[in-house]
Amino acid sequence: MTVLLTITILILTGVAxxxxxxxxxxxxxxxxxxxxxxxxxxxNDLNGKLMFAFLVFIYVVTxxxxxxxxxxxxxxxxxxxxxxxxxxxxxxxxxILFAQTLTQAVLHxxxxxxxxxxxxxxxxxxxxxxxxxxxxxxxxxxxxxxxxYGMVTWGQIMNFSEDDENDLVIELYAQQWNWKxxxxxxxxxxxxxxxxxxxxxxxxxxxxxxxxxxxxxxDFVVTQExxxxxxxxxxxxxxxxxxxxxxxxxxxxxxxxxxxxxxxEFSFTPTITTEEMRQNSDVVAKVNRIxxxxxxxxxxxxxxxxxxxxxxxxxxxxxxxKICGTSHYNMQMKIVVESEKDYNKWKAQQQTFSxxxx
Amino acid sequence: xxxxxxxxxxxxxxxxxHHKETFITKYIFSQDHKMIAKQYLIVGVLFMGFIGVAMxxxxxxxxxxxxxxxxxxxxxxxxxxxxxxxxxxxYLALVTIHGTIMVFFVLTAGLSGTFSNLLIPLxxxxxxxxxxxxNMISFWLFFLSSMIMLASLFVEAGPAAAGWTIYPPLxxxxxxxxxxxxxxxxxxxxxxxxxxxxxxxxxxxxVTVVNLRTKGMSMFRLPLTIWAFFVTAIIGVISFPVxxxxxxxxxxxxxxxxSFFLSDIFVQxxxxxxxxGSPVLFEHLFWFLGHPEVYIVLLPAxxxxxxxxxxxxxxxxxxxxxMVASILAIAxxxxxxxxxxxxxxGMNPFLGSVFTFTTLLxxxxxxxxxxxxxxxxxxxxxxxNPAMLFSIGLVSTFITGGLTGIILGDSTLDINIHDxxxxxAHFHLVxxxxxxxxxxxxxxxxxxKLFGKMMNKNLGYIHFWVTAIAAYGVxxxxxxxxxxxxxxxxxxxxxxxxxxxxxxxxxxxTVFALLAGAAQLVFxxxxxxxxxxxxxxxxxxxxxxxxxxxxxVDHIHGNWHGEIPHVHxxxxxxxxxxHEIDFVxxxxxxxxxxxxxxx
Numbered sequence: 001m002t003v004l005l006t007i008t009i010l011i012l013t014g015v016a017x018x019x020x021x022x023x024x025x026x027x028x029x030x031x032x033x034x035x036x037x038x039x040x041x042x043x044n045d046l047n048g049k050l051m052f053a054f055l056v057f058i059y060v061v062t063x064x065x066x067x068x069x070x071x072x073x074x075x076x077x078x079x080x081x082x083x084x085x086x087x088x089x090x091x092x093x094x095x096i097l098f099a100q101t102l103t104q105a106v107l108h109x110x111x112x113x114x115x116x117x118x119x120x121x122x123x124x125x126x127x128x129x130x131x132x133x134x135x136x137x138x139x140x141x142x143x144x145x146x147x148x149y150g151m152v153t154w155g156q157i158m159n160f161s162e163d164d165e166n167d168l169v170i171e172l173y174a175q176q177w178n179w180k181x182x183x184x185x186x187x188x189x190x191x192x193x194x195x196x197x198x199x200x201x202x203x204x205x206x207x208x209x210x211x212x213x214x215x216x217x218x219d220f221v222v223t224q225e226x227x228x229x230x231x232x233x234x235x236x237x238x239x240x241x242x243x244x245x246x247x248x249x250x251x252x253x254x255x256x257x258x259x260x261x262x263x264x265e266f267s268f269t270p271t272i273t274t275e276e277m278r279q280n281s282d283v284v285a286k287v288n289r290i291x292x293x294x295x296x297x298x299x300x301x302x303x304x305x306x307x308x309x310x311x312x313x314x315x316x317x318x319x320x321x322k323i324c325g326t327s328h329y330n331m332q333m334k335i336v337v338e339s340e341k342d343y344n345k346w347k348a349q350q351q352t353f354s355x356x357x358x
Numbered sequence: 359x360x361x362x363x364x365x366x367x368x369x370x371x372x373x374x375x376h377h378k379e380t381f382i383t384k385y386i387f388s389q390d391h392k393m394i395a396k397q398y399l400i401v402g403v404l405f406m407g408f409i410g411v412a413m414x415x416x417x418x419x420x421x422x423x424x425x426x427x428x429x430x431x432x433x434x435x436x437x438x439x440x441x442x443x444x445x446x447x448x449y450l451a452l453v454t455i456h457g458t459i460m461v462f463f464v465l466t467a468g469l470s471g472t473f474s475n476l477l478i479p480l481x482x483x484x485x486x487x488x489x490x491x492x493n494m495i496s497f498w499l500f501f502l503s504s505m506i507m508l509a510s511l512f513v514e515a516g517p518a519a520a521g522w523t524i525y526p527p528l529x530x531x532x533x534x535x536x537x538x539x540x541x542x543x544x545x546x547x548x549x550x551x552x553x554x555x556x557x558x559x560x561x562x563x564x565v566t567v568v569n570l571r572t573k574g575m576s577m578f579r580l581p582l583t584i585w586a587f588f589v590t591a592i593i594g595v596i597s598f599p600v601x602x603x604x605x606x607x608x609x610x611x612x613x614x615x616x617s618f619f620l621s622d623i624f625v626q627x628x629x630x631x632x633x634x635g636s637p638v639l640f641e642h643l644f645w646f647l648g649h650p651e652v653y654i655v656l657l658p659a660x661x662x663x664x665x666x667x668x669x670x671x672x673x674x675x676x677x678x679x680x681m682v683a684s685i686l687a688i689a690x691x692x693x694x695x696x697x698x699x700x701x702x703x704g705m706n707p708f709l710g711s712v713f714t715f716t717t718l719l720x721x722x723x724x725x726x727x728x729x730x731x732x733x734x735x736x737x738x739x740x741x742x743n744p745a746m747l748f749s750i751g752l753v754s755t756f757i758t759g760g761l762t763g764i765i766l767g768d769s770t771l772d773i774n775i776h777d778x779x780x781x782x783a784h785f786h787l788v789x790x791x792x793x794x795x796x797x798x799x800x801x802x803x804x805x806x807k808l809f810g811k812m813m814n815k816n817l818g819y820i821h822f823w824v825t826a827i828a829a830y831g832v833x834x835x836x837x838x839x840x841x842x843x844x845x846x847x848x849x850x851x852x853x854x855x856x857x858x859x860x861x862x863x864x865x866x867x868t869v870f871a872l873l874a875g876a877a878q879l880v881f882x883x884x885x886x887x888x889x890x891x892x893x894x895x896x897x898x899x900x901x902x903x904x905x906x907x908x909x910x911v912d913h914i915h916g917n918w919h920g921e922i923p924h925v926h927x928x929x930x931x932x933x934x935x936x937h938e939i940d941f942v943x944x945x946x947x948x949x950x951x952x953x954x955x956x957x
Contacts, residue, residue: 013876017883021816037812037893038900039743043819047742050823051750057827058754061834069838072859074774089771096761103728103757110735111750114671115742121940122673122933123737126957131733132680132726139725143718143764150718150768151711157770158707176534176625195624208624238704241624243528243535244637246702246777250843253774257703259637260527261621264704290858312855319854321777321845323521325528325535326446330853 041118048115055108059101071289074250075282078316078337079268081157082253088153092146160235160267167233167267170226172318173207174238174245174258177327179318181226182207182219185352191216195241195260201357208241209353220350225334226318229343230273238264246322249335251277257322270337277337278314287314379915387498389490392913394497395476396808402468403797404882406504410459415875417452420444422868424850438516446849450519451537453847457522458507458545462552465655465793467500467559470594473658473800474563474587476808480906481581483572483923485916488565492558499555503548510544518545521847523644526619526637530611533625543612546605553602560591560598567591572905574925578682578957579944581904581929582675585682586661589689590654596693597650604643611635641703645696652789653692657685659796660727660756663749666803667731669902670746671738672940674930677730678957684723684730691720701769702776710769717767721760728757739933739940743900744818745803751826752795758830759787762837777847780840783833791829798822798881805885806899810911811892817884824877831870835863903943904929928957 034040039047077086114122171182171190184190192210200211209216228234238247240258247266248255256266277283290312298308316335320328338346388394416435419428427442438448475493479486487493510517519537520529524545532539567588571580580588610616611632619640620632668675675681697705697713731753740746762784765771775781798821805813839860844851851857851864898907905925909917923945931942936952948954 013879014883017817017880020820021814035893036899037815039741039746039815043815044740044742047747047819048740054754054823054826058758058830061830065834065838069835069863072838072842072863074841074843085770085774088768089765092765092768092771096764100758100761103732104754107732107735107750107753107757110732110738111740114735114738114740116672116739120739122671122739124674124933124935125676125733125737126674126930126955127677127680132677132730135729136722136726140722143721146764146768147715147718150714150770154707154710154714154768154770157773158710195622196629198624198629199627241622243531243625244525246845248777248843248845250774255702255773255776259704260623261634261636262638262704286859290855293858293861294855309855312858314856317854317856319843319845323450323525323528323847325450328450329446329848329850332854 039116041116044116048112051108051115052112055104055112058104058108062100071282071285075277075280075286076272077251077253078270078272078277079252079254080271081268084153084156085253088149091149095142095146160233162235164233167235168229169235169237171207171237171239172247172258173221174240174247174320174324174331176242176325177320177331178223179247179320179331179333180207180221180223181333182209182221183347183350184215185218185220187215187218189215190237191219191353193239198241204356205353207239211353211357217352217354219353221353222350223333225336227336227338227343227346228270229340230270230337232340233267233269235267236265238266243324244322245320245324245331248319248321249316250319251316255321273337273339274314274316274335275338277316283314287312387494389486389494390913390915391475391479391487391490391493392808394493395472397497398468398471398475398500399801399808401501401504402463402471403801404885406459406463406468408882409508410456410464411875411878413452413456413459415871416444417449417456418868418871420449420849422865424852447519447536448516449849450521450535450847451516451541454519454521454524454537455507455511455517458518460790461522461651461655462549463504463507465789465797466556466651467552469655469658469793469797469800470563470587470590471497471500471559473583473662473804474559474591476804477583477906478563478566478587479570480807480909480917481584481904482567482570482575483905483925484566484570485918485922487562488570489562492562496555496558496562499551499558503551503555506544506548506551510541510548513540513544515539515541517541523648524608525644526608526611526640527623530608530620531623531625531630533628546609550602550605553598553605556594556598560594563587563591564595572922572925578679579925579928582664582678582681582685583658583661585685586657586664589685590657593650593657593689593692594654597647597654600643601647604640604647607643608640638700638703638705641700642696645699646693648699649696650692652785653688655789655793656796657688659752659793660685662796662800662803663731663752665904666745666749666799667734668930668932669803669900670741670743670749671734672741672932673734673738674932674955674957675730676733677726678928678930680726681730684727687723688720691716691723695720698767698769698772701772707769714767714769718764721764721767724756724760728753728760741900743802744813744815744822745799747819747822748795748799748802751822752792752799755787755795755829756792759784759789759792759833763788774843775840778840778843778845779836782846783836783840786836787829787833791833801885803900804906805888806895806911807906809889809892810895810913811888812895812899813888813892814884817880821877821881821884824880825874828870828874828877832867832874835867839863901939901941903931903941905944908943908945928955930957931955
């Protein structure tokens with residue numbers, strides 16, 4: 001039945017298109033009959049004007065998107081390097097928006113202005129070396145500035161030192177389809193680990209810690225959420241046990257792939273606690289919007305006799321950004337940034353590796 | 359060389375007079391470049407393109423209305439959509455095959471296969487390709503590879519679903535994903551055959567352009583289309599073999615237990631034996647093709663646009679030599695930027711700086727090209743044929759999409775938008791939509807040459823304007839959901855309440871996507887009906903200067919009756935002062951008092 005319906009709709013669409021063409025042809029009947037299918041003066045005039053209208057359309061879409069969608073963007077960065085990231089992003093955006101506005105304007109305006117008229121001859125203009133030099137050199141200068149600016153920032157973010165013992169070392173461990181985080185424990189040193197040890201201790205060795213390495217005995221592994229003390233540098237070591245994953249922490253402007261067979265690294269210093277971020281005006285507005293949507297949806301669900309959605313509360317997220325199979329879309333872990341005191345309290349509750357395997 | 363060429367050409371000419379064609383040699387196993395071009399157009403662009411676009415509409419429905427039941431899923435996906443709700447694995451499979459088909463089958467084979475085949479011999483003044491046999495084999499290998507790719511859709515566990523980049527270990531381990539079993543095997547076999555087809559095609563294009571140019575056709579008298587196809591073929595020959603090697607090594611890992619890309623893997627409760635390989639190696643090999651591939655897709659579209667903008671502006675293309683230099687610069691740079699896909703892959707951060715540098719350099723020749731197009735329009739007498747609209751549309755999306763490349767190409771900024779929808783929006787505009795516009799422009803412009811008929815211009819106008827509006831409607835908002843932190847290839851974003859306020863943007867995008875899809879039906883209708891019932895074309899409908907418009911409307915084997923035309927000038931003498939008409943064909947000798955255009 002549905003197939004029949006689909007076919008009928010397709011046929012009707014075909015007929016509709018055919019009729020629209022007829023209308024177009026009829027509208028041109030009063031004039032001299034022209035079925036050459038080559039653009040005539042009238043076509044040039046109409047499409048030239050539409051080109052100008054399209055410029056307006058592009059501007060309207062741009063302005064509308066910035067007006068309506070800026071509020072869905074990420075809130076202020078919750079990490080130290082994130083501020084540099086955001087500055088570079090908005091500098092780059094300013095440049096490309098300027099270039100976009102200008103070039104689209106010129107392109108569409110010329111298309112409108114020089115729409116064809118019969119018996120006008122175009123201006124014969126093959127090249128102009130000076131002009132071409134200008135628009136090679138100006139972008140080159142702008143890009144060189146951006147390149148150097150970007151490279152310096154990149155160096156600052158990626159070339160972090162690992163010498164300071166005060167830095168917190170955490171392993172982010174990815175598997176299909178969840179995250180685990182391992183802390184170095186009291187010695188803040190991660191014990192050696194390998195997937196070969198995963199089946200040891202009846203599967204209790206959930207990230208494959210090498211039990212012959214004394215550094216690993218005080219390590220502890222958490223699931224669902226991991227905690228970070230505010231204003232203390234964290235060095236992340238990423239591992240994956242099966243396929244590629246990508247540890248993406250958008251609120252901290254942080255991402256690094258997790259690659260089976262190697263350990264990758266990233267580092268940042270969280271600067272805003274979860275509680276503080278929940279007070280941030282952008283976040284408050286976003287949470288209110290989301291809860292409105294969830295409330296409306298819940299009303300629908302109630303009428304269908306289904307379970308309602310829980311109200312949402314903001315939390316920092318760790319997501320997977322590299323395609324990794326069936327539940328790629330639902331590989332999440334909560335990140336809690338809190339004071340050193342709360343962090344230590346939380347840490348004291350965790351079971352170490354040696355306690356688990358006993 | 360030219361003497362030898364002429365002799366072989368006239369031999370060929372004599373030969374074809376005695377040659378009797380059957381239905382099979384004329385329409386199926388044809389060695390005539392014009393017929394092969396039509397075969398590529400119909401199989402590569404129309405047929406594969408239809409499937410690729412339809413797939414994108416299916417998963418756009420799922421993204422806008424997640425986990426809802428649709429009758430259309432029930433019909434097309436069957437068991438993969440229990441009760442009409444799309445399964446997450448098949449979502450990933452659709453995304454994968456959509457990417458594969460659009461990038462390789464439509465925009466590589468379809469675009470180059472159609473226009474390189476049609477235009478190289480006709481625009482350089484050759485009887486046919488250097489080797490008609492290789493050309494035919496190239497098409498049939500492409501056909502075989504298309505059929506294998508489509509056959510993979512009927513495998514019980516589903517087709518390949520590891521993304522079009524098929525990164526191992528996901529693509530290597532059937533335990534990690536259902537699509538990585540037979541589906542991935544067929545994907546790899548199909549692509550291996552595809553690479554063979556592409557190489558045969560490219561070698562043929564290169565040899566033809568180098569050896570078979572007619573008398574007077576120096577390299578700097580070539581139309582920019584030919585320059586673009588020529589350089590594209592060179593990049594293809596350099597980079598496609600690397601994909602082949604990556605595919606072969608992956609087949610070894612999958613089937614023969616080697617460890618090129620795999621190490622320390624534990625999946626489904628079992629430690630696998632692989633030791634010492636690295637998925638990052640695969641990423642390097644893949645993107646060594648993958649990035650030049652962007653330009654393999656884009657350069658032919660830019661070449662087509664150069665030709666159409668000049669013809670329809672009734673003006674020489676501005677800065678011919680700068681355009682050629684830009685094509686060469688882009689081609690060279692395209693082979694040294696692949697690492698910008700891997701800034702956060704775990705490769706040494708120092709390399710990130712190097713690749714940022716080379717990547718942003720590409721922006722310079724790209725900017726030059728854009729400015730040159732705009733200047734070509736200046737003081738022109740623009741003829742808005744549908745092809746011209748699509749060409750201007752290309753310049754517009756090339757700028758919009760290209761500019762966000764400045765953000766993605768910067769290793770620092772890539773950190774937080776890598777693998778989000780920002781990337782999807784960027785590359786769809788700059789290479790997807792732009793290349794498709796180039797393709798459409800080419801079809802509208804050379805339809806009279808391909809089929810001897812005119813396409814309906816009013817349907818062309820509807821097609822362009824609806825597509826143009828829909829394309830911005832789809833991809834402009836998409837940047838924002840990417841910058842909001844939503845990763846790509848998510849079956850649904852409902853698992854994260856944090857993304858709940860993006861749901862309505864997804865609906866907007868899908869509505870525009872459906873509109874764009876509907877506009878393509880207009881094109882399909884126009885194409886098919888014009889092919890059969892279109893108005894018969896004149897020999898040179900667009901008043902163009904290039905050689906293809908001197909060959910007869912009805913295709914003949916060997917392209918020209920009698921002698922091959924000789925060339926006396928560059929291809930862009932439009933509105934040249936001192937001439938009555940506003941175009942001077944390349945075959946017109948330089949007049950007594952005329953000075954050859956310096957360009």
